[in-house]
Amino acid sequence: MASTTQGGFAARRAARSGGRDQLMGPVGMALLYTVLIGGALLTAFPFYYMLVTATHRSTTILRLPPPLWFGDALVQNYNELLANLPFWNSLFNSFAIAAIHTILVLFFCSLGGYGFAKFRFPGRNGLFAFLLATLMVPGAIGLIPSFIIMRNLGWMDSWNPLIIPGIANAFGIFWMRQYIEQAIPNDLMDAARIDGAHEFRIYWNIIVPVIVPALAALAILTFIGKWNDFFFPLLILKDEAKYTLPVALSTLRSLRGTEIGVQILGAAGAIMPILIVFIVASRQFMSGLTAGAVKGG
């Protein structure tokens, strides 16, 4: 109902009426900012607490009041973390799996999205409706059979079950279709066709360079999802050397007597790399995400 064609109009309006609303006095404004900033601080606080606690030993953490400023045990915690957990190995596994998966997702989902956006083939609507319907099917029901399939394929303790199944997924194809449909004029492809280029060449040489913003947002979403994936890796990975970070971290919770600071440092090791990437890229990412969500919603 709220169509995208109104977007430009709304933006112009918003730019014009950039002034303060007459209904909102200074007190109201102060209240709004208090709510916003208070909420943002509450949201950010656990991250801060994590960084602080990672620099303390249990003896200083288990004290009243608990420490709210950095301690000096970071190096000690780090050495102990490495003794308890193949941290860098797990980090590498997580990174490699997420990166390979993401690259494949970008390729297959943009290809599928392009297929749905710019071709009028028989059965198109039915196939697309089916694709959308699979989005509503909860993954949990297929979990046990998937595990058994992977076992029968000899894929236990392998990266394949974590990388392959989702590379052409409904969400990604839907996302790319929405973008390609309205970002690429048909003339662009027609011109290339007259020049005799075949369809894959058109996709690779003409479409891909134009859809980089949508690819970037999809890449970040996919990478984050895979990096944090827990349940399926937990079922598949049995050898500690193959663990991804979340699986490795989950074992820490069960080790009684592990230093608190060490556990929290491990958690920080899983969170910080991706949080830093997010903060650096947040402006582009958030605008890409919001634009995509509008088209998607």
Next chain:
Amino acid sequence: MATQTVPIPQRKASDRRVMLKEARRNAWAYAFISPFYLLYAVFGMFPLLYGVWLSFHEWDGISPMEWIGLENYAKLLVDDIWWYSVYNTIWLFFAATVPQIIIALLLAFIINSTYIKGKDIFRAAYFAPIVASSVAVALVFTYLFGERYGLLNSIIGAVGIEPIDWLGSRNWLKPSIALVTVWQWTGYTMIIFLAGLQSINQELYEAAKVDGAQTRDIFWSITMPLMRPVILFQVILSIIGAMQTFDIPVMLAGGTQSSAPGGTDRSGLVAMINLYWTAFKYTEFGYAAAMAFLLFILIIAFSYLYNRWQGQNPTD
């Protein structure tokens, strides 16, 4: 053929050439979209059907499967622990989703107003928790929730409230799980709502103001009706997600190697924890498959009921 006049075969030939060209182009399109259908057949559809078939069997994962008909379902219907885990799941859905939707709507409205500066910073700050691994987040919150030395208890202690055993008592484990879930997901929901708000035509607001409408009237007569499909869609997605929640509950309730799944008195035992233990610790694969299928039915039922209640189609 030979007796026909020249222009007709010519046109036919060109027709055929166009058709051939179109067929070739369609073949490319089918090739482009085929990976999804191939992969879904193997890793989506097949597990789904296989799971249903499995639920009619007794199987420990190693010995031959034994067909037992509906026995797993009959057992499940009177399994108190299963229904308690379903109850916990639904409890957590309400406790985590309702506040999340309300807070997210409120924040989205504030950030969307034209006179707020620094929108980008607020959007990013609220979104940040969702990029963090749930397992790592739960690990951090485990110590924030500590009974004797946890920060949360120090804070409520400062205003004279007795310390609470957040993760160790049957009454507080679920609220703690809900709290962490709200912390992690509210920003994401807010971004979805914000996108919805930004797609509302500003002309409508202008027209309403010209007609002398109050802010409150504009909110209830324009914003909310137009936001309804977005909220509806988000709630349905929340139902699907919440019924399968696992990471945060399992970590806060003692971890994946705990001998007491779901924590004290199983108060944090959600359906997926129950399913995980049944399949992979007690190796009752058939029984767990029946749980999965029943969970699927429940998800569909709740989505349908909510949709009926709201009287609209979720795909709108």
